[in-house]
Amino acid sequence: MTDTAYTPPAIWVWNKESGGRFANINRPIAGPTHEKELPVGKHPFQLYSLATPNGVKVTVMFEELLAAGHAGAEYDAWLVPIQGDQFGSGFVAVNPNSKIPALMDRSGPKPFRVFESGSILLHLATKFGAFLTTDPAKRAESLSWLFWQMGSAPYLGGGFGHFYAYAPTKIEYAIDRFAMEVKRQLDVLDRRLAEAEYLAGDQYTIADMAVWPWYGAMSKGLLYGGGEFLQVQEYKHLIRWTDQIAERPAVKRGRIVNCAWGDPANQLRERHDASDFELRTQDKLEPAA
Numbered sequence: 001m002t003d004t005a006y007t008p009p010a011i012w013v014w015n016k017e018s019g020g021r022f023a024n025i026n027r028p029i030a031g032p033t034h035e036k037e038l039p040v041g042k043h044p045f046q047l048y049s050l051a052t053p054n055g056v057k058v059t060v061m062f063e064e065l066l067a068a069g070h071a072g073a074e075y076d077a078w079l080v081p082i083q084g085d086q087f088g089s090g091f092v093a094v095n096p097n098s099k100i101p102a103l104m105d106r107s108g109p110k111p112f113r114v115f116e117s118g119s120i121l122l123h124l125a126t127k128f129g130a131f132l133t134t135d136p137a138k139r140a141e142s143l144s145w146l147f148w149q150m151g152s153a154p155y156l157g158g159g160f161g162h163f164y165a166y167a168p169t170k171i172e173y174a175i176d177r178f179a180m181e182v183k184r185q186l187d188v189l190d191r192r193l194a195e196a197e198y199l200a201g202d203q204y205t206i207a208d209m210a211v212w213p214w215y216g217a218m219s220k221g222l223l224y225g226g227g228e229f230l231q232v233q234e235y236k237h238l239i240r241w242t243d244q245i246a247e248r249p250a251v252k253r254g255r256i257v258n259c260a261w262g263d264p265a266n267q268l269r270e271r272h273d274a275s276d277f278e279l280r281t282q283d284k285l286e287p288a289a
């Protein structure tokens with residue numbers, strides 16, 4: 001294998017020409033690259049995001065809260081194209097890690113930021129007393145799966161997805177390593193969902209909202225073109241759960257918020273009002289000629 005020929009130098013130097021999909025947005029330093037204020041809408045929550053799996057977790061949570069009657073969960077969802085806008089000064093002030101999703105909670109007298117999708121889900125669940133039961137054992141189970149997702153998905157996206165789909169060369173060692181780990185993770189979920197309806201047990205919680213956009217999508221072969229390679233159809237219980245969650249009306253709404261690709265009818269690039277789902281999807285704003 002040619003990749004074993006590389007000998008790391010004593011000191012790593014940033015090679016801007018490293019190639020690979022999305023390489024142009026990677027850099028070894030943090031902080032803003034340019035001045036850019038963020039817009040602020042009228043609702044208590046201001047979300048700055050994009051409909052990637054990490055973004056969808058949060059828009060699904062907001063739509064679930066609203067569907068459950070929590071009127072205080074009204075939100076403005078602003079589109080952040082991650083081709084550079086994540087390095088604007090306003091965005092970096094909300095998330096110093098420069099990644100979507102990022103939230104400003106303006107529901108009280110003093111606005112504050114919340115970043116990291118798991119942290120946002122936990123913040124909202126705690127604030128509204130929803131989708132995270134107070135029963136200690138069930139709460140612990142839900143949080144365990146929530147944190148499992150936060151720790152596991154980088155192997156799926158940054159590991160398998162990167163080396164299988166985005167890296168400029170196919171490196172057998174890297175693909176093998178992450179394919180094995182992702183199949184193990186899919187089996188972890190499949191076994192859990194064979195014994196329980198939802199990840200935390202009999203109730204749908206923030207754990208399901210966190211895991212579904214990643215592992216649900218993977219189980220349907222929708223990520224990285226890797227479905228056949230990983231033989232995802234084997235994970236029958238995971239697929240049962242994935243399909244069940246996909247039927248939820250709030251999930252159908254949440255998954256299209258801040259989406260800027262694919263079928264125009266499934267792109268609600270910004271969401272400022274419940275009526276936007278009917279009136280402001282891309283097919284309505286820019287009807288085909």
Ligand SMILES: N[C@@H](CCC(=O)N[C@@H](CS)C(=O)NCC(=O)O)C(=O)O
Binds near residue numbers: 052086098116117118
């Ligand atoms: N652990 C973070 C991960 C967020 C993340 O990786 N976001 C990606 C999109 S899915 C992003 O904004 N990438 C832009 C970049 O890396 O510059 C979370 O769960 O919120």
